Amino acid sequence: MRKKLIEVALPLEAINAESAREKSIRHGHPSTLHLWWARRPLAACRAVLWSSLVDDPSSWPDKFPTEEDQKRERERLFDILGRITIETDKKGNHKQVVRGLVSWDDIKNPAIIDEAQKEIARCLAWDRGEEPPTQPDAVRDYIAQYAPPAYDPFAGGGSIPLEAQRLGLEAHASDLNPVAVLINKALIEIPPKFKDLPPINPENRQKKGMNFWKGAQGLAADVGFYGQWMRDEAFQRIGHLYPKVALPKEYGEDAEATVIAWLWARTVKCPNPACGCQMPLVKSFELSTKKGKEAWVQPQIDREQTPPRIQFDVKTGKGEAPDPPKTGRGASFKCLACEQPVGEKYIKAEAMAGKMDAQLMAIVADGKNGRVYLSPNSDHEVIAKSEVPAWQPQQHLANDPRNIWCVSYGLDTFDKLFTSRQLVALTTFSDLVSEAKEKAFQDAVAAGLSDDDVLLNDGGTGARAYSEAISTYLAFAVDKASDYWSALCSWHSSGEKMRNTFGRQAIPMVWDYAECCIFSQSSGNWMACIDWVWKVIEKSTIFLEGKVLQHDATVIHENDSPPKIVSTDPPYYDNIGYADLSDFFYVWLRRSLLAIYPDICSTLLVPKIQELIASPYRFDGSKKKAQAFFEEGLGQAFKRMHDISHASYPLTIYYAFKQAETEKKGKGEESVSSTGWETMLEGLIQSGFSINGTWPMRSELSNRMIASDSNALASSIVLVCRPRPETAPKITRRQFLSELKKELPKALKTLQQGNIAPVDLAQASIGPGMAVYSQYAAVLENDGSPMRVRTALQLINQLLDEYLTEQEGEFDSDTRWALTWFEQHQFNEGQYGDAETLSKARNTSIQGLEQAGILTAKAGKVRLLKRSELQPNWNPEQDNRVPHWEITQHLIRALDQTGEIGAAELLAKLGNGGEIARDLAYRLYNLCDRKGWSAEGIGYNSLVISWPEISRLARESKKSEPIQGSLF
Structure with a gap:
């Protein structure tokens, strides 16, 4: 079995930089077609899939015989996948830019996709003992003929199937949720059906020089045209409700x-x-x-x-x-x-x-x-x-007290979430979707499309199917409108604009709400909603046939054959109630599209009984029943994935669930684990998988991570899995611990070198730890019983703490004193006697620590200085006692007050002594996380996240310094 690139190495920094940037990309990005919660970044999905398809050079010792050859080839593959480069803009400013397959800007260049697909075809050809094709069309045909289909059984917002299709694979997607199914159809099924078709609306047809329409540009133009027609019709009917x-x-x-x-x-x-x-x-x-x-x-x-x-x-x-x-x-x-x-x-x-x-x-x-x-x-x-x-949509909202708060205030049916005027507007536009469909049908027939009357849902590509495709996108615009036309929107006083309903993964209660004018030119107006939709269609460059099904991931399906490359983002235990939230949109989608998708829209609300989340409120408040349901269902889903996965390719799973459960073990000891992680891993291992690799993939913008609660995860952990051999041996607990102590520190060091955010380190450490655990048929406890996954998680977290504690040996004595004092008191006062006793044990003194500028000692009390109390305009070059603690706190203060440029200026003055601040930030974040000091932890998390840019700017600063000359 040949190892794939994802099982050996990845250019994580480039992948994560582009994944984080992606949320700032607006018009034209597929994520803006329709709201979906916890959608994976396209850059991460593209990287995971491509590196799962391309062989690592070590798989071909005859072609790359030495480690140096393999390293060189790996670097070449990294250049294709993603590299961070420094480029100069027109104003002469230097900035970091990601280039390669993961770049949203670069994939608009067909040559980038051609090069990436060429590598996929090369691996397929070598495996077959054939010469790989070289011409783009031949490469695409080769991939289509010999690569297995890619499949996501929890397709959600469609990121994974879309990127599989972009790489040249036949993409299959399924989800139980009808909203998710329709999103996936709009992304990967509909555009290929109408590739290179010119628009059918009379306005565009009358224009000269518009005979050639590439890709889905014609479809996009028609959505824009009929969206404008709907606006004009609606204004005739309800314009009087929106007076000047x-x-x-x-x-x-x-x-x-x-x-x-x-x-x-x-x-x-x-x-x-x-x-x-x-x-x-x-x-x-x-x-x-x-x-x-x-x-x-x-x-x-x-x-x-x-x-x-x-x-x-x-x-x-x-x-x-x-x-x-x-x-x-x-x-x-x-x-x-x-x-x-x-x-x-x-x-x-x-x-x-x-x-x-x-x-x-x-x-x-x-x-x-x-x-x-x-x-x-x-x-x-x-x-x-x-x-x-x-x-009026009078269906009841779910009684989810954690995510749907408005129910407690009488807003318990969907019609109550809207004002009377908003309901009139939404029903008017929903009715106009059907009217626009009939108008588009007549125009399509007049434009020469086949009047075969075969429906879109039945595979049609004629006039009837085309008008239904247009209607699907118009219905998405109505959904976008509902997000801005509810009585749960608010006014953004600093931005002077509307806030939409879903500012978070919840349906909140809003007391003073904003009602937008749907015929204005400002945020939330109807044409803005239409623009979001057609611009996504216009940018579509993927025209392989896709297949989307509404299906329960736990149940065998006739489409399970042939074997597939499986990559998926399963539900995160009880984090998000997708079905409950998506009802908000489904009530309008169903009204607009029931005639087009009668099977998908057959239920009054989104199906919930089979939805794989561990929500106690669906089980009369019983956490135990909710957990049992989730465990059984996820186990069945993983068993199905095991059965349908292609043997030559790893299974990849995205997971982002914070470990937040602490158990007392006696004598003040605690152990950390997570029911969400335990359940997911238990299902994987019981289904016969072992974990071969883990990668933290950034999924949040860095500025959001800095500003928000430090307990919010920044990354998804991608697990790379292979079927565990049936001959896998059993080992003892002692052997497991010995191997874990050998392997985990190396993996943690690699993660830190890759600049993983401290908030994600505990989650990322699960992978290499469970890789040791899962490769064996069982780890046996002293009494001969199999070790539970929960126990293994606790041991992994324990070793993580030990690893970070051992790093304290690298810090100076002043910093080691400060660490211990911080753990006991944070920035609060403690007794002078206790501080002095600790200083003797750390080989320092209170007087020296005070001179170093990290504490204050008065009236028998000692306290660490807060960052706000640190000496302003501190210059380390003029300070003869500079503890690592002081360096770290000053860097965080500079980052907070003057941004990355200010922190870089300080780092440049520190020389090599500044590098250890990042290691200290990991340790301090770990302490804050364990103590529940979320606000204090933000600073340490922010410093690590910003470190690559701070370091780069510091290096640039040093290069630009004048060099002192010499007379002799």
Whole structure:
């Protein structure tokens, strides 16, 4: 069995850099076609698949006989896959750029794809004892003939099947979730059916010089055209619900402007009998926090009325927004009129009884010089509530208390997540999807497409199928609209724009919400939703036939033969309730597409009973039953993958689940493990797989990782698996520990050299540790019973702690004192006597530590200095005592205050002494993670993540320094 590149080495830094960058790529990127949660970056999927197809040079000793030959060939393959280079822009600035197959920019160049496919064909040909083809068309034909299909049984957002198709493989995808199935169809099934077809809409057909349309450009043009037609039709029908707003006289007589958004405050009746006003539930009165453009809402209390009425005025210019009535987490408010605190219990009861209302708080309009903020208009408030929708999605939201919070406040059916006007708009556009389909059908027939009446779902490629394809994408635009047209959207005061519903993997409760104008030119308008969709189609360059099925991953399917290359991203235990969340979109997709996909859209809501997540609320609150369901189902899925996987290619699995369960072992000892990891690994091993390799693949933007909670995982861990030989032996616990102690430190060192984020180190260490465990038929405990996966995980984490602790020997004595003191006190005060005793044990002194600038000692108390207390403008070149602790804290402070450039300037002054700061950051993050000090851990995580760029900038800084000359 030949080893693949992924089982030996990867250019991780380039892959991770491009994966992190990918989330900043907007229009045209496949991820923007339709929202999906926890979608894997395309760059990572492309790298994993290609390196699973291409042989490592060590597999061909006759062609690459020496280690040097193999290394040279490996470097060549890395150049194809991904390399970080330094390029100079037009302004003369140097910047890091990723080049190669993993680069989103480079894959637009056909030569890059040709080169990558040529390597795949070469490995196939060598294995068959044939000469590899060289011409691009011949290469593609060769791959199509001899490479197995690629299959993702948990296809989700479609990243893996899409990239398999890009590499020239026949891509197969399946998912139980109908929303995921339709996303995959839109990505890999529909575009190949209509490759190089010119648009059928009359506007484009009448244009001259537009006879040649490449790829899916014609389909994209038609989606844009019929999307515009829908907008025009909708404006005729419901445009009166979105009136313009009169501007103040300083803008001119009878001046008016298009509304961007109406801002509403939810209200409930004040429980104080002496008051009884409709009290607004507002989280913030700020409208714009941009310097020079400040605007806010000023509440006014009209006590002449009984009960008092709270009105809103919008203020601009100098001043500050008043404190909002929200007083704490959840539904904790006070009445603005009587200032009585009102608790969550009362507000929930009023909301559940249907007594929660909404009051217009402000209007945002589109002015000539930016946003215009206006006080509420009573006519606009009446118009907003004037029309009742003909249809409403009255299905119930799932009772998921962890991710769906609005249910507790009476928003328990989908129609209640939208205002009356929003429901009218969404039903209007949903109806227009069907009308656009009929119009497109007539235009397609007129354009010469076959009127064979074969449906898209039945494999059709004629006029009927084409009009249904257009409708599929138009329905996706309605889904995008629903994300911006709900009463769970909010106003972004610093960006002066709409926030969509799904800012996170949850359906939240929003108190003061924003309702966008769907006919404006601002965020959330209908044509913006259409633009997101057609630009993805236009960029499509993949035209091999794909196959997408709605199927339960645990069940055998007739499509399981022939054997396939399996790569998948299974559910992460209980992290995300995909089915519950995707109901939000499915209720609209089903209304728009039921006639086109009757089987896929046959259920009223997304199927949930078979969904593989360990959610206790689906099992009467029983964690045990939820875990048992997940274990059994995932085991069955892995067993199926084992049976259908092609023997020549590894199985690759993405997993990102934080180990967060700590067990007490007595005498103050603790062990860390994870039910999510245990269940996944148990299923893999019981299905006959062993783990041959693990790779941490970045999946978050670095700035998000720096700014967010340090406990948020930055990476998915990709497990590379092969079937375990039936002849695999059994070993004892002692033998296992001995081998683990030998192999794990080497793997951890490699991970650190690869600059893995500290937040991911514990997860990444599971791979090499379980590689030792899983290669044996069993690891036997002292009593002869098999060692549990959970025990193995605890031992791996224990050895990780030991490894990081042993690194303390590399630090100076001052730093070793600081580490121990930090673990005991963080930055809080401790007794001088305790500090002095510890200093003697660490061969240092309190006086010396104080002189070094890392602590303060006063009145019998000792405390480490916080980063904010460190000496400003510190110059290590003028400091004769520079502990590694001081270096690390100053670097983090510089990174926080002046960014990577400032940290690099400091690192350049430190010389070689700065490098050890990264090792200390790993140790400090480990301590913070274990102690639950999330906020403090962010700084150490950030330093490691930013280290490659800080180091590069520091090197550039040194190169540019003038060299001192000499007279002799």
